[in-house]
Amino acid sequence: MIDLKKLEREIDDLLESETEESILNWYMSKKFPTYKTQLGEGEFHTLSIPDLYSKVIQTHLIDLIDHEYETVVDSNCVQYSMAA
Amino acid sequence: MEEPIICTDPEAWLGNAIYFWYSLEDAHNWGIDFKNSTGYFEVYEADIKSDNILDTVFNETHYSFWLRTIEKALKVFARSNIDASLTVINEYFRDKKKFSQFDGIMFQDIPMNKKRIVVENFYYRKRIQLGVFNINIISNFAIRYNCAI
Numbered sequence: 347m348i349d350l351k352k353l354e355r356e357i358d359d360l361l362e363s364e365t366e367e368s369i370l371n372w373y374m375s376k377k378f379p380t381y382k383t384q385l386g387e388g389e390f391h392t393l394s395i396p397d398l399y400s401k402v403i404q405t406h407l408i409d410l411i412d413h414e415y416e417t418v419v420d421s422n423c424v425q426y427s428m429a430a
Numbered sequence: 431m432e433e434p435i436i437c438t439d440p441e442a443w444l445g446n447a448i449y450f451w452y453s454l455e456d457a458h459n460w461g462i463d464f465k466n467s468t469g470y471f472e473v474y475e476a477d478i479k480s481d482n483i484l485d486t487v488f489n490e491t492h493y494s495f496w497l498r499t500i501e502k503a504l505k506v507f508a509r510s511n512i513d514a515s516l517t518v519i520n521e522y523f524r525d526k527k528k529f530s531q532f533d534g535i536m537f538q539d540i541p542m543n544k545k546r547i548v549v550e551n552f553y554y555r556k557r558i559q560l561g562v563f564n565i566n567i568i569s570n571f572a573i574r575y576n577c578a579i
Contacts (some may be wrong), residue, residue: 350492355504357528371509372522424478425478427475429474
């Protein structure tokens, strides 16, 4: 496991070395999405499409799933799940 | 899928990573909520070696480290009038090769979807997610079941 105290000192040094300009430059270089970058600068128009979320069919499968928190293979290895 | 895929959604809370849920129930709910465009999803399971994961959920030392680190960064970003999100801060520390020293980070929120709670306003369960950076800690990746929405 990583030495957290050592890593925290490295992080402190990093943050101390940042100026207002340097952190702003880093942020601008990354082009994080905002509503504007996602939607563009156009105008909004109302479309007559149905609300998909209201049509989601609820399955009953969830009632069948037990909470499987105890599926530990060994003390350092835990079972996880994903949907795709 | 033969192997897990890296999420590249720019709004993913931990940036590019392979995201898993601690609970099968949360994986299933995610499929219901986010795969309705395809009307179908698959649920996978895997064993993940966790000895080099930053565990902000169950490990108090890790959580304290995480909290201090995020709050220090927030102050630095605020000086430049940047309203930094968790995604931004995580990306910053990974870009600067700090958080990337971990194989992954485990984090939690509280599920508050009213459709899925048993007693109204009784939110008692942690919704735990693991973002994996190092694919080598994942083993026995396999499909558990598929589901039509």
